[in-house]
Amino acid sequence: MSNVFNNSLKNSLQQLECHFTWSLLKQDVDLDDLEETIGDQIEFLIKDSITGYNLLSYVCHLKNSNEEALRNLQKAEETVKTNHPDEVARRSLVTWGNYAWIYYHMERYEEAQTYVNRVENSCKNLSSTAQWKIELPEIYAEQGWALLKFGRKYYERAKNCFENALKDEPNNPEFNAGYAIAMYRLEAFLHRQCEDLSLSLQPLKRAVELNPKDTFIMALLALKLQDLKQGDEGVRYIEAAMQNSPDLPYFLRYAAKFYRRKGEVDKALEILKKALAVTPKSAFLHHQIGLCYRAKLFQLKKNTRYPPRQQVEELGRLSIFHFKSATDQKTVFFAAHIDLANMYAEQKRYKEAKETFQKASQISILSYDDKHEFYYNYGNFQRFHMKSESEAIRYYIEALKIEKESYYFHKCKSALKKLMEQRIQGGAGDAKDFGTLGFxxxxxxxxxxxxxxxxxxxxxxxxxxxxxxxxxxxxxxxxS
Incomplete structure (x- = not known):
């Protein structure tokens, strides 16, 4: 193939709107877990999902399985023809873009060019002004769903995509659901700095109003109401959704979270085990089950002066088993790593705790908030389990060197200040302690x-x- 043709083709490919041009980086996700999650969602949540098959094809490509990627694109095409026979071109632009890129990577350049031409001709037919770029709400929405799947650093972009989709179709139930989920997730990570916890409330209510059968969104709305101390209203949504989708794992996981936070841990466990039977490799479910056993352990210790040793060990073992299952299934699951490390420490398994903290610190996609959380937890581990104040101080200070606002930044600052003041007031304060307190x-x-x-x-x-x-x-x- 001539360099001129290759450069022309590469330039055309970069103009396409598809997963290959949306800056979705494989280092930001656990590809095996993402593949499992998309597969489960296609099976249980959205049958005949064009969006799911397109994203799955991209994940397969990232895993160097281009033949499997092509098979998923064929399924996307079949779904378009079945569900949208009058809008095949409009609904296939992302699929065709992915085809073009995959054939290019397979060095099947003529087939790549064929799909590039198909996108170009369709765009010209759909819009007299567009050669490549055509601003369709479906494409904005598909990009938004893909961004949501690639993790928290993409949530702001996902929100913007759904906002763009809603400009053209403000009453579209799917676009409203995507926007509500993006807002909910953004808020979940920003809530420690954000005073207004209700920004996602109206989008969630709107999405439920437009599609009362979407029990997944109903569960998120119930959790948001619980955050806002309106748990009684939340219960009504959860109970209504339980009647509509008693077996849907993607609803059950959040229903269980609602009941665990409500204090009904046994009910939460019952729901989670039911969901796990359907999707046994779900890292989310294993983590939630681990949190339930941890809650039962802490409750036992709180309410019983001399809790039975066998019961304490068994609850700790179960919690560790499920936290470890979550980290094995999803290697970049930071919260599960931290919870596992802390539970090892709780059970006095200090070597394993250190190793797990080390793994948590090495996850490649940590935000500054994650790093603050790591330093706080590892500092506490050094202080309360290893009995090393000097190491605890070192890690609290490391957190404060990342001068960004976060919940755990302030926790580290508060813990460090208290330690310094105690040392100084106890007469043990040296120059370093005064310098740290000055800092x-x-x-x-x-x-x-x-x-x-x-x-x-x-x-x-x-x-x-x-x-x-x-x-x-x-x-x-x-x-000055």
């Missing part, structure tokens, strides 16, 4: 208190450049 005050904008601490640190260690520099900067900032 904390400075972070909090308490400049006069910071200056006082750094002056005490310098009195104990007169030539320390770090303290002298910090003190100089603080005095300059006050005088």
């Amino acid at each position: 904390i005050h400075n972070l909090s904008g308490e400049k006069h208190e910071a200056i006082e601490c750094y002056e005490k640190a310098i009195a104990l260690c007169p030539n320390n450049e770090e303290y002298l520099s910090a003190l100089c900067e603080l005095r300059l900032s006050i005088s």
Whole structure:
């Protein structure tokens, strides 16, 4: 193939709207888990899912299985012809784009060009002004669903896609559901910094209003109402959904979460085991079951002065088993790693706790919030289980070096401040402790208190450049 043709084809491919041009990076997900999840959703949640088959084809390509990718695209095409016989071109643009890219990667360039031409001709027919790009709400929505599947760093983009889809079709139930899910998930990760927890409430209510049969969205609405201390209203949605979808695993997992948070842990476990029987490899379900056994363990310890050792060990064992199943199934599942490490520590299995914390810290897709959470939990592990205040202090400080607002940033700051004040008040405070306390005050904008601490640190260690520099900067900032 000539370089001119190759460059022309590559340029055309990059103009297409499909999974290959949406910057969906394989390092941001666990591909095996994602493949399993999409397969389950096609089987149980959305039969004949064009979106599911297209995304599955992309995941297969990322796993170097292009023949399987092509088979999924064929299923997407068949679904379009069956469900949208009058809109085949409009509904197939993403599928054809994926075909073109996969054939290109397989070095079947003529077939790739055929699909490029098909997209180009369809775009011209659908819009007199468009050669490649055509702003269809279905394409925005399909991109939004794909972004949601690739994890939290994509949620903001997913929200924007569904907003664009809704501009043309504000009453479309699927687009409203996607927008509500994106808002709910964004809020779940931002809630520790965000004072308004109700931003997703109206989108969720709107989505339920447009499709009262969507029990998955009903469950998310119930959880949101529970967040907002409106649990009684949430119960009504959960109970109505339980009658409509008593066997749907994607509803049951959130119904169980609702009951666990309500304190009905045994009911939650019963629901989760039912869902696990249908989707036995679900990392989410294993994690939720682990949380239930952990809740039962903590409740037993709280309510019983001398809890039976055998019962404590058994609840700990079950919790560990399910947390470990979640991390085995989904290697980038940060929360499950942290919960597993803490449960190992709770059971005095310190070597395994350290190893699991290490694995958690090495997950490649950690946000700054995750890193704060890791440092806080590992700092606590060092402090309360390893009895090493110096190591705990080191990890709390590491968190504070990432100067971003998050729930665990403030937890680390608070824990470190309390430790420093205790050491100083107990008479054991040295220059390093005063310097650290000065650093904390400075972070909090308490400049006069910071200056006082750094002056005490310098009195104990007169030539320390770090303290002298910090003190100089603080005095300059006050005088200016």
